[in-house]
Amino acid sequence: MLEVRNGTGETLGVLFDRYHAPLYNFYTKLTGDRTLSDDLVQEVFLRILKYRQSYEPGTPFRAWIYQIARNARVDHYRKTPRHITFEAEMVAPVMPKDSAQQSEETELLHRALLQMPEEKREILVLSRFQELKYEEIARLLGCELGTVKTRIHRAIQELRQNFKQLERGLAPRDAGPAVVKTIPPRRFGNEM
Amino acid sequence: MRCEEIGELLPDYFEGSLKAGQDSLVEEHIAQCADCREEVVIWKKLSLLPVERLGAGSRERFEAMLSAYQTGRSDKASAGFGPSKRGLLWSWLRSPVGALAWSAALLVIGVFAGNYFGNRPTHSSANQDEIATMHTELANMKQMVVLSMLQQQSAGERLQGVSYSRREDQLDPQVMSALVHTLRYDGSVDVRLAALDALSRHGAQPQVHKGVVDALQEQQSPLVQVALIDLMLEWRDPDAAQRLRDFVQTPNLNPAVRQRADWALSRLN
Ligand SMILES: [Zn+2]
Numbered sequence: 001m002l003e004v005r006n007g008t009g010e011t012l013g014v015l016f017d018r019y020h021a022p023l024y025n026f027y028t029k030l031t032g033d034r035t036l037s038d039d040l041v042q043e044v045f046l047r048i049l050k051y052r053q054s055y056e057p058g059t060p061f062r063a064w065i066y067q068i069a070r071n072a073r074v075d076h077y078r079k080t081p082r083h084i085t086f087e088a089e090m091v092a093p094v095m096p097k098d099s100a101q102q103s104e105e106t107e108l109l110h111r112a113l114l115q116m117p118e119e120k121r122e123i124l125v126l127s128r129f130q131e132l133k134y135e136e137i138a139r140l141l142g143c144e145l146g147t148v149k150t151r152i153h154r155a156i157q158e159l160r161q162n163f164k165q166l167e168r169g170l171a172p173r174d175a176g177p178a179v180v181k182t183i184p185p186r187r188f189g190n191e192m
Numbered sequence: 193m194r195c196e197e198i199g200e201l202l203p204d205y206f207e208g209s210l211k212a213g214q215d216s217l218v219e220e221h222i223a224q225c226a227d228c229r230e231e232v233v234i235w236k237k238l239s240l241l242p243v244e245r246l247g248a249g250s251r252e253r254f255e256a257m258l259s260a261y262q263t264g265r266s267d268k269a270s271a272g273f274g275p276s277k278r279g280l281l282w283s284w285l286r287s288p289v290g291a292l293a294w295s296a297a298l299l300v301i302g303v304f305a306g307n308y309f310g311n312r313p314t315h316s317s318a319n320q321d322e323i324a325t326m327h328t329e330l331a332n333m334k335q336m337v338v339l340s341m342l343q344q345q346s347a348g349e350r351l352q353g354v355s356y357s358r359r360e361d362q363l364d365p366q367v368m369s370a371l372v373h374t375l376r377y378d379g380s381v382d383v384r385l386a387a388l389d390a391l392s393r394h395g396a397q398p399q400v401h402k403g404v405v406d407a408l409q410e411q412q413s414p415l416v417q418v419a420l421i422d423l424m425l426e427w428r429d430p431d432a433a434q435r436l437r438d439f440v441q442t443p444n445l446n447p448a449v450r451q452r453a454d455w456a457l458s459r460l461n
Contacts, residue, residue, distance in 0.1 A: 021245070105240065163234060
């Protein structure tokens with residue numbers, strides 16, 4: 001029995017190796033919270049163990065995993081009311097040392113993304129970062145392919161507006177280098 | 193074109209799936225229109241967001257979760273698991289398959305193991321059902337592996353998919369039609385030849401015959417053409433001679449292929 005248990009663990013372990021990074025990035029981009037994202041990744045693998053019977057062999061299992069991932073997040077927020085802030089717990093982008101300008105831009109971009117309503121943020125994360133095709137996203141969200149494309153476009157419009165506002169608010173165009181001082185880049189060196 | 197119409201095209205433009213004409217429409221427009229251009233720019237900028245990595249402790253948490261879960265489960269688990277059945281599963285587990293197909297399979301193995309060890313009653317009367325279920329799940333798993341590998345980008349992985357399909361004595365209908373499709377349309381001559389070789393072992397199935405014989409007219413590679421001709425000769429299908437007579441009429445046929453077809457025809461008559 002021990003051998004079999006080890007075997008099952010090993011197989012799920014390989015699954016963990018394959019999927020933990022995409023799932024973790026799905027959650028960090030969606031929630032901006034590393035601790036929560038780590039918890040949610042663990043939750044996904046627990047659910048894979050618990051609900052494996054619900055997987056139909058022959059169907060795309062990537063979609064199945066993302067379905068689990070979405071549900072895990074929804075259930076988490078049902079239990080724990082959310083309060084998104086931009087404080088220390090939140091994700092700060094990794095700064096390339098040679099490019100303060102770019103790192104600032106990256107941070108603004110992530111803030112702009114986190115300001116968006118969840119639905120729009122999710123569709124951007126799914127389409128831009130998770131290597132899911134639009135058809136797969138449509139299946140995942142239970143909507144038409146055309147709807148997915150429309151939603152992506154609307155989301156990108158909104159992201160652009162948010163980004164511009166942040167840029168204006170924090171970085172007047174001719175104030176250039178001063179900005180770097182007022183918003184010191186934050187790092188979480190030990191975590192990267 | 194108006195911004196609205198361009199906006200409808202943008203998601204496909206992002207994905208690189210627009211037709212050539214529409215592609216240049218978008219590009220002409222964004223060269224003129226700052227608003228639409230900024231949308232494209234912000235989409236591209238999203239790639240600047242860093243890839244986050246889970247901390248080192250995460251794997252340990254996962255192991256701990258797994259072990260806690262399994263400890264909870266093991267009380268219920270059945271002890272009866274015939275060594276031959278286990279041998280079947282584990283020898284399959286060790287077989288070299290592509291990474292993607294592999295992880296796909298792992299999930300199903302998980303499903304299988306869960307069904308088997310987790311939730312089933314332990315009575316021996318249920319054993320027959322369990323073994324039948326196990327066989328079905330194993331078959332589905334293998335089918336999924338072959339089908340997913342035949343869809344891979346790399347010819348090497350598709351080749352592995354084909355060779356994996358050869359392990360089965362029985363050809364699953366879906367795998368068979370995937371192999372026929374591969375024989376007809378795969379971009380790599382090697383993969384097409386391997387598919388033909390795999391199919392040639394299942395000549396007893398009429399649909400395999402049909403797929404192979406139909407593939408002749410579309411083949412461009414002389415190597416595959418010759419292999420098809422040889423197989424048709426070996427099988428001696430009733431309509432093989434007629435097919436070959438049609439085939440040798442094909443303009444610009446490779447001389448060596450024509451020679452082979454003529455030779456096959458002489459043997460068939
Ligand atoms: Zn425009």
